[in-house]
Amino acid sequence: MDSLSPPQEPYRNWVELPRDVTASILWKLGAIEILTSAQLVCSTWRSICKDPSMWRSIDMHNLGDLWDMDYDLGRMCRHAVDRSSGGLVDVNIEYFGTDDLLQYIADRSSHLKRLRLVCCYSISDEGLSEVATKFPLLEELDISYCSLSKQALEVVGRCCPLLKSFKLNNQGCRNPHIECNEEALAIAEHMPHLRYLQIFGNKLTNEGLQAILDGCPHLESLDLRQCFNVNMDGHLGKRCIERIKDLRHPYDPTDDYPFDAEIADVGSSEEDYPSGFSEIDFLSDDDDYYEFSGGSDMSDFEHLYFD
Incomplete structure (x- = not known):
C-alpha cells in the first residue's frame, strides 16, 4: 500500500454493538422512524424496537409535513402504546x-x-375530562392552542x-376590552402544587394573576408573555419578582417561544377562536387529514410494521 495513502477505516458491524447502545441510538429516531424504517433493517434491530422499554416515551410531534404523510398517525400511535405494555410515562400527540386516541392511551397507560x-382541536372538554381520572400520576400537561373550557381545567x-x-x-391580543379570568381562577383553585406555569397570550387581568399567586404557593416559573391585560407595576409586580425565580413579563422578547408569536389584530375575526388561529387552521371530519385512515399507502405494508 502506498505510504502516502490515508489509513483505511476499520469496518464496523453496527449489528454487533451492545444492545443498550443500539437501543439508545434507535430511540433518538422517534416513533415514526422506528416503526416505518429502523425496525425493518434486521432481526436484531426489530427485536430491540419491540422491547417495551423503547416505548416508555412516545414523541410523534416531529412529523415533517403533516399534510403530505401517507401514514395513519392515530393507528401508528395506538400500536406504539401497545408496545409499551403499560409502561408509557410520556406521550406527545401534537396536532x-x-x-x-386519548381514551385509548388512558386505558393502557x-x-x-x-x-x-x-x-x-379534536379533543373536547368531555374527552379530556373523562380520561383525567385515569391519570392520577400526571405531573406535566400541555394543552396549548386547544378549544377547552375552564370546566375541563377544573x-x-x-x-x-x-x-x-x-x-x-x-395567541396574544392587544385589545384591552377582551378580559377573562376564568382559566386563571380554575388554575388557582384546582392546581395548588404547580411549580411551572406558562400562559402565553392569556386574557387574564391582575385579578387572575393575584389569584394564581395566592392559589399556587410553590410556583417557581411563570411565563406571562403577551398577557397584555396584566399590569406589572406596583405591589403585584413586586410580589411576582420577589416570589418567582423565573418570571417572564408580558412584553418580554419571544425569540425562544416555539410557536408563532404574531399578535392578533384588534377586531379581527381571529378573536372568535380561543387559540387565535384562523378558521382555515381548524380541522373537521371532512378535512383531507383523514385520508390517512384506511386507504393509505401504508395499509399495503402494515403486516411489516405492526406484527
Whole structure:
C-alpha cells in the first residue's frame, strides 16, 4: 500500500454493538422512524424496537409535513402504546390527537406522567375530562392552542393532584376590552402544587394573576408573555419578582417561544377562536387529514410494521 495513502477505516458491524447502545441510538429516531424504517433493517434491530422499554416515551410531534404523510398517525400511535405494555410515562400527540386516541392511551397507560396535546382541536372538554381520572400520576400537561373550557381545567386539577407543570398558551391580543379570568381562577383553585406555569397570550387581568399567586404557593416559573391585560407595576409586580425565580413579563422578547408569536389584530375575526388561529387552521371530519385512515399507502405494508 502506498505510504502516502490515508489509513483505511476499520469496518464496523453496527449489528454487533451492545444492545443498550443500539437501543439508545434507535430511540433518538422517534416513533415514526422506528416503526416505518429502523425496525425493518434486521432481526436484531426489530427485536430491540419491540422491547417495551423503547416505548416508555412516545414523541410523534416531529412529523415533517403533516399534510403530505401517507401514514395513519392515530393507528401508528395506538400500536406504539401497545408496545409499551403499560409502561408509557410520556406521550406527545401534537396536532393529531382526538378524544378516541386519548381514551385509548388512558386505558393502557396508568403510569403516565407527561402529556402534550398541543393544537389538538379534536379533543373536547368531555374527552379530556373523562380520561383525567385515569391519570392520577400526571405531573406535566400541555394543552396549548386547544378549544377547552375552564370546566375541563377544573376536572384536570381535581383528578391530577401531582400536576407540577402546566402550559395553556394562546395567541396574544392587544385589545384591552377582551378580559377573562376564568382559566386563571380554575388554575388557582384546582392546581395548588404547580411549580411551572406558562400562559402565553392569556386574557387574564391582575385579578387572575393575584389569584394564581395566592392559589399556587410553590410556583417557581411563570411565563406571562403577551398577557397584555396584566399590569406589572406596583405591589403585584413586586410580589411576582420577589416570589418567582423565573418570571417572564408580558412584553418580554419571544425569540425562544416555539410557536408563532404574531399578535392578533384588534377586531379581527381571529378573536372568535380561543387559540387565535384562523378558521382555515381548524380541522373537521371532512378535512383531507383523514385520508390517512384506511386507504393509505401504508395499509399495503402494515403486516411489516405492526406484527
